Amino acid sequence: MISALKFRWQLSKLFSEQDRVRKIFTALLTKARKEKAHTEEIEQLNSEAWMEESMVTDDIDLLVTRFWMRRAKRLFVPTPERSENDMWRECSNIPRWVLTERGISAVRAAVREEERVGREVWTFIISGFIGTIGALTGLLAVFLSR
Secondary structure, eight states: OHHHHHHHHHHHHHHHHHHHHHHHHHHHHHHHHHTTOOHHHHHHHHHHHHHHHHHHHHHHHHHHHHHHHHHHHHTTOOOOOTTOTTTEEEOSSSSOEEEOHHHHHHHHHHHHHHHHHHHHHHHHHHHHHHHHHHHHHHHHHHHHHO
């Protein structure tokens, strides 16, 4: 539970950073176009914007991959092999591998299914326990009323 909250907090910080980078470079590009800057300068700004945004995107992808892989490992859920090209991709700025959207969906579905099965088992045990307490309470009420 705590790790999920920490993950959401870190993810929201990264999305805020991504928005900040977009706003900065949008303003710079707008200013360059208004000032009739050379095409080379605009291309340089576009290149810098892409680089900065791709760094933040890689951080987001790495965070999401670590989160879901950690949850899968804790539940002993099988994860995609690195040889599956449609499940993994290499980051553009750092030498790391991250799950693709398809890979994230597959791992997330497997984790949620395993968690659902675990909840069903506990639901069965708890409802049986509560039923037993109710039956004992009823028997006790019958014996004490005589």
